[in-house]
Amino acid sequence: MAPDIQEAGPVGGDKPMRDVPIIPMGDDPGGSDAAGEGVPRPWQRAGGLSSMGGSPGDAAEAFLARAGFDRAPWLAVVFAGGIIAWFALPAMWHWCAAMAGGMAMALGALAVWPPGTVADETRANLRLALVTCGLVFAFGIAVVWARSALVGAEPIARPMVALLDGAVLEREDQPADGRLRLTLAIRDAETGTARKVRVNVPLASFGADGVPPGLAEGAVVRLRARLMPPASPMLPGAYDFARAAWFKGLAATGTMIGRLEVLRLAPEAGGLASLQRWLAAHVRARVDGSAGTIAAAFASGDRGSISEADEIAMRDSGLTHLLSISGLHVSAVVGAAYILALRLLALWPALALRVRLPVVAAGAGALAGVGYTLLTGAEVPTVRSCVAALLVLGALALGREALSLRMVALAAGFVLLLWPESAIGPSFQMSFAAVLAIVALSNSAPVRAFLAAREEPLWARYGRRAVMLFVTGVVIELALMPIVLFHFHRAGVYGAFANVVAIPLVTFVSMPLSALGLLLDTLGLGAPAWWLVEQSLDLLLAIARFTAGQAGAVRLMPQIGGVTVALFAAGGLWLALWRGRVRLAGLVPVALASALVAATPVPDLLIAGDGQQVGITMPGPDGTARLLALGDSRSSYTRDNLMELAGVSAEPVPLASWPGARCSSAFCTLAITRDGRDWVLLLGRGRKQVEERALAAACAEADIVVAERFLPRSCRPRWLKADRRMLTQSGGLAIDLSAERITSVAEGQGAHGWWRPEAPRSRTPQ
Structure with a gap:
């Protein structure tokens, strides 16, 4: 019979085993990883907690020990916080003050506890935390500020029609929209400076011959195009294309007029972009219909052939993430x-007896991941996923725990x-929220x-x-819901149910069969595999359409505030990064944010930055909210923005056909009631000349006047005059009449380079 372990011989020759503090190595509360699995934190050492007194520092040390504190994830959070602070703060002096504040915190900690003078471990740890967090926060602001200064491109001053001679930097095929999208490097005729512009080229302009074979990266082309400066948000909370274009270096976007002339063909050697287009065309030739467009997206990252109806079905069912080459696809490969x-x-x-097979297999996986990333375009989400996958492979090769918070933090920092x-x-x-949710859930004791x-x-x-798969899907949906609602103002309610079937279907059926089909095509035997791919992707689309077609499948939400999002982020990070019962404290800010979301007011009036598009929310005859639209726009972009930001799912009703509205060729008037107060609206319908005295009299009877033209000074409404003079400075407006609050696009822009309040606005991004 084996002896009792506590009565065994002495350890090290001088101490019984029962007196040796046991340091858990396999269940490190701070999270094991490749950098140091099982290494006890300073507050987990043998004497760290036994000698505690009653000081606040000792209490903090005890709290960190119980909660499994790990510095690395929080440093990534602080770094991201510095970056977000630069976007949120409006002016340069704010950025400088924030950086100075971070450095002051670091210097202050060093002044209070100079190096070499602190013997207490708790105070040394606190000093290290303050110094590191202050410097990392300031570094985050400096990094994004430098990035903006290096890559940001000054937009063109005004819309123009120009003859362009430029080299093709990027070609993006979008057959579903009937066009090519070319990114060109041109030289400005007036200033002589180099500019990067993006031009949509209709496929119909090439005639029956189709796209010239030499029209690819490296070719030089000549074309005439109608160019616009990148569009700022149409309304507060709408997509900021100007900001995205700034960091892509785009000075203008537009559409080609007439014909395109290829002055110099692209090099015959081609490149990854040419291989990507060939692969997409090859897959579409093997798989028919909508399934072929999705299979091409999986194989090459090319989403240009996916129809709008399929995109909408995937989006409203919560499956649109399957179309973007990101974590799921890279992880599968x-x-x-x-x-x-x-x-x-x-x-x-x-070989197995002489080398460590996990190391060799990790190398093969790394090569596959890097190759797939390059082949699918090396977009930021794909690169991010590839880095995370490489870290996981490194952990596996070293025999460490693959999924850890430190791995996530390192990938995010990179x-x-x-x-x-x-x-x-x-x-x-969304990517890192989903990964954090998975890691936190998988490391929790109940799971x-x-x-x-x-x-x-x-x-x-x-x-x-x-x-567990279903529970994971629900947790991920809950983690992503605030982000989706903040950015897109709509979310698929039944996404967790659809993903339970869709994710295994794509991961274990569609993608492996696609790889098998490509392999067998080298022998001319791939037809059976491609038939199975088509059946699996038809099933995926059937799931998407069925889910999106259910009542209440889509939840629309007006723009939620920054405080609400910050509470969600703080609560989510607290839940993910702590261990034990202390993590439940994160439910408090989440609950508060949820209450704020439920109380988010629906704007009564939405005014686009051009003054031509106005949306008014009104109660419908059946009690549901309806949206009245001043302009009868054919643009789905305009319509979707108005509906999403108003939180209304029904199609907009033309204002001229609404009972109670009176419209002429120049103006519409409408009286609405909010909280017992009547508001009279006078809305311009164009630039038809109106006699000034009559206009002044109409303005005097109105509370709010909106017009795309410059209105004379004699037009003095009782509360707000939103004419071209005001809107070119403020951008689009969202108005809450009950609170008499006006939110403008300009409020969220500040002095950042992509905001040009004096420049004309385009209504839709090109």
Whole structure:
């Protein structure tokens, strides 16, 4: 019988084992990773907690020990916070003051506790935390500021028609929209400076011959185009194309007029872009219909052939993330390459006995991941996912825990260092929110207990994993919901249910079969595999259409405030980055933010920056909200913006046909009631000349006047005059009449380079 371990011989020759403090190595509360799995934190050492007194520092040390504090994830959060602060603060002196504040915090900590004078470990740790966080915050502001100064392009001053001679930097095929999108490097005729512009080229302009073979990256072309400065948000909370164009270096966007002439053909050698287009065309030729367009997106990242109806169905069902090459796709490719290499190499005994197969398999997975990333365009989300996958492979090769918060923090820091502007983009936020949710959930004690190995039937084991898959989908949907509503003002309600089937279908059926089809095509035997791919993707689209077609499948939400989003972010990070019961404190800000979302007011009036598009929310005959639209715009972009920001799902009703509205060829008038007060609206319908005295009299009877023209000084409404003079400075407006609050686009822009209040606005991004 084995002796009791506590009565065994002395450890180290001088101390019984029962007196040796046990440091847990396999369940590190701070999260194990490749950088230091099982290494005890300073506050977890043998004497760190036993000698505690009653000081606040000791209490903080005890709290950190119980909560499993790990510095690395919080440093990534602070770095991202500095970047976001630069976008949120309006002026240069604010940016300088914020950087000075971060450095002052670091210097203040060093002044209070100079190096070499602090013997207490708690105070030393506090000093290190203050110094590091202050410097990292200031560094975040400096990084994004430098990035903006280096890549930002001054937009053109005004709309123009110009003859362009330029080199093709990028070609993007969009057959679903009947066009090519060319990014050109041109030289400004007036200033002689180089500019980058993006031009939409209609496919019909090429005639029956189609796109010239030499029209690719590296070609030189001549064309005439109608150019516009990149469009600022149409309304507060709408997509800011001007900001995105600034960080892409675009000075203008537009549409070609007439014919395109190729002055110099692209090099025959081609490149990754040419290979990507060839691969997309090859897959579409093997798989018919909508399934072929999605298969091409999986294989090459080319989404230009996916129809608008399929895009909408995937979006409203919560499956649109499957169309973007990101974490799911890169993980599937890397995982398949790793497992396949590991299994094949294990069949070679001589090699298996001499080398560590996980290291070799990790190398194969890394090559597959990098190759897939380059092949699909190396967009920021794909690069981000590839970096995370490489970190996971490194952890596996070293025998460490693959999924850890430190791995996520390192990947986030890498992406933010190269592309700091991605911190405010939905792609970055959604990707890392989903990964954080997965890691936090998988490392929680209840989940570990639920998935722990046990003696049970096979059906019970896979049943528990199916339940866990659904729970993970629900948690991810809850984590992403605030981000989706903030950026897109709409979210698929049943996405968790659809993803339970769609994600395994894509990961384990569609993508492996696509890879098999490409492999068999080298032998001319790929037809059966491509038929199965078509069936699987038709099933995926059927799931998307069925889910999107259910009542209440889409939730629309007006623009939620920055405080609400900050509460959601703080609560979510607290829930994800702490351990034990203390993490439940994160539910408090989440609950408060949820209450603020529920109380978010619907704007009574939405006024576009050009003054031509006005939306008015009104109660409909059946009690549901309806949206009245002043302009009868054919633009789906304009209509969708008005509907989403008003939180209204029904199609807009033309104002002229609404009972109670009186319209002439120049103006419409409408009286609405909010909280017992009557508001009279006078809305311009064009630039038809109106006698000034009559206009002044009409303005005097109105509370709000909106017009795309310059109105004379004699036009004096009782509350607001939103004419061209005001709107070119403020941008679009959202008005809450009950609170008498006006929100403008300009409020969120500040002195950043992409905002030009004096420049004319285009109504839709090109």
